[in-house]
Amino acid sequence: MIFHIVKRELYDHLSSLRFALTTLLILILMIVNAITYLGEYKQRMDEYQKQVVRSRSELESGGSGLYRLTLRGPGRLYKKPSPLAFCADGGEKVLLGEVHGNTAGRTQRWRSGDTSYKFTEIWGLIYPPNTDLLFISEQIPGERSIMPAYIKIDWGFVTAILLSFMGILFTFDSISGEQERGTLRLMLANSISRNTVICGKFLSAFLAIATPFLIGVIVSTAIIYLSEAVQFKGIDWVRLGFIVCVALIYISIFIFLGLFVSSRVKESSTSLAILLLIWMVWVVLMPNALGSLGHRLHSRPTAKEFMAQVRDSREDLQTRYFARIKEPPRRETPATIATALSAEYVNKDAELRDRLRADYLFAELRQIQAARSLTRISPAAVVQYAFEGLAGTGFPRHLDFISQTRQYAKQFRQFLIDTDRADPESPHAVGIPEGTSQRPVNFDAIPKFEDHHRFSTDFNVVIVDLLLLILFLLVLFIGTFLSFLRMEIG
């Protein structure tokens, strides 16, 4: 029996104007997205590769001295673009794709009597846009900031906005409409349980919405895959599979929402008005409003306060060490006390800078985290975040990239120390030219940074979103069933 209901409803849906219009819109958007993505991905990938090569060749040509490496670092570190960015763009253009080091090599002068010595800052990570510690530059607006703001039309947009809209368009009259026409009574006069009716209605609406979406998914994936501009790995297909599953769960949420409201309300027009408003508030307005509100849960020091803090703590460190350094460092093995102290100072200073910058960065990132957590009241935001996580773009990916660069920086510093240890002639005081090994460093031995997309990390972030979506689904599912079972049909 359920098969008959599904068939009948599905025919109704498929021959309706709303199906034709929404299918057309979804297909057009997804195909346009796929086609523009081809050029965009190629451009991003080319740029990424060019940047990595440039960064490596700079490292190679920059000379092979160990001190030079300590001073200049391994060059800029770049974020690898995700091949699945067409699913969820995640604002990759705003979340900048690189982390670099300070290479200005600013100096501090130590003085005692007639002798003086110039300490040069060694390499440490800098996270744009809070670029530099010396200059108050919170942000310098780029060319993009005068563009009108927009949401990228990717799978995330199609799902979060359009599929949810379809969900309510296909269901707002499915119970109230039948009740108005009296066909519901007729149907229930047969030996059909109410469960079957609601299941049938759900399934037919689900199929009617999922079909155009899946066609769009297949067509756009085919365009991208067959063009061979984007290389998919095995794990990317798994990610795509999850993305489609998430979208299907999300569709179900709105179908149940539609059925629920439709079963509570007598008239279709009322049901539509209520549903449209719920949709508008829940899907369109809530993520924006809560996002603007959410970051206020955490405060962040202003750039000025931050600069002052940096200046004070660095000056403090400097006074402490400069008081203890009695003579300029010399190249002498084993290292003199002054040499060891000097090297320690330079390293401590680098550590301090690194810690403060990271603190500032994390304060900024915590604000975004808070905003994202709060917006998760809206399933549209949840589904966007899940898409971003699964596609390997957006904010969680950015966090992962930053943590990878930080790990790499540690590894790089360890490499410097180990290389220096291997040289018996060195005073083993890495950080100042007098204390560092002068042997040439083998370029191949220097650890290189490569950004990796790690599925397990990405997936861990997504689990929360996935569970939230399932929670929304369950609540609405139970609500709909109870409401329909208890409904009086007049």
Next chain:
Amino acid sequence: MFWVLLKREILAHLITFRFAVTVITCLLLVVITALIRIDDYEQRLAGYNTIRNANREELLSTRTYSFLMPRVDRPPNPLSIFNAGMDNRLGNTLRIYYTNVPVLWDAQTHSSGNIFIDHFYRIDLVFIFQFVLSLLALLFAYDAIAGERESGTMRLTMSHPVRRGSILAAKYLGAMTCLILPLIISFIIALIWIVSTGSIVFSGEDFLRIAGILLTSIIYLSAIYLIGLFISACVHRTATALMLSLFVWVVLVLVYPSLSVSMVDQLTSPVDNRIYSCEKAIRQILDTVTKKGRDYLMNDEIEGASDTFTLGEDWDGLHIGIGDGSIAMRIEFKAYDWYAIQPASEKYIPHVIRYYQFLTPLRFQAAEKIGLLRLPALEQLRFRRARIARNLLRLSPAAMYNLATQAWVGTDLYGVEDFFKAARQYRRTLVNYFYDKDAFSSRQWFASDKGAIDLDDLPRFAYQRADFWTNASRALPDLQLLLLLNLTLFLATFAIFVRQEI
């Protein structure tokens, strides 16, 4: 008869459930949005006040003329509660160098919250009206003609001696009355909310601007309503009219604005090659000045030195050397404060003064020349994509509405640019001040050991937002487009409705 029809239309709308629900939702959203935006404005205002005081202090501690580089700040726009626009996306603090004519791209931002957040989430009052009330307009419109035709009441009405034009006019006016009502209530609530916080003080002109926003909102809602009415007149069934209207709404309000801008963003490249030729020209100007300075030093005879004398600045201070580079004079500075001129260097001071007396006017002129090159080049290149995007956007009435209200509020590009115009003006005042004081021919240009400079009569930076009429003229193009759309739709609906068989 017309009045009977109008009254009926108004009552029919007012008692509907959708009207009640939409209005309540709208008012709630207005309250929440106003709360968020007021809080945001207060934070930015506090940031602005702190930084302005800090800058003032920094300025007053300047001891030499060449380090007189005041920072100027753009206050947050109190009307940004209505439409945030570019207010917190573009730079709001700018250092005025006598060697640089400032443009938009030289500015930095402070206390604007979080760059990522600002990018991903947008909410303001216009945003609410743009979405919620436009939907209500469509819900009023979709069954206005098709519904009456289906239920047969249209035929009944027509049996009276009433012209079709009056029926249409009554429908339009009735629905508009019911749309304007929640709009005005929203404005009043928002205004009460804003004024009662006390932190925001509106001037008389601001109220005129708010009236402008209200007018634009009405025209926008009317355009959306007429789209619905047009569809309703074309289509025979209510259900079809509803689906078509909702579809059109989704496309015009949600999809098209994002799609068009993202296409422009993806398909056009941000950097044009012309920028390199401009950079080259700028470098040439700078090189010429440097060369003139070097030539001057070459020809300047210095006692006890047979060879040339060099002059340069590094992080430790200004140094003047003779011949082989051995430094003869060193003026060290710390935190912008020149504090020591070694006695042995005293005899070179007249040379240094003459050098600056020669070079500084050249630098001023070079800065003007570079400004003349840079301003139009950046205007052309950087604004190009934004302009294309904006023009493409104008195919959607929602975008027109957004752009027009931005213009009223002054958070559009022009409004923000006004600040930079004022900054350029201020730079000119500063240069004139230098000339008046004969600053660069004095020892105080670079050294403060004989006393710091006196800044009492330094002209202050003053920035006023553009006046009401300027805002109005900036909003006018989009307003005209919206009006044109209204007129076209009304005439089209009328033409279809008049010829229709009932």
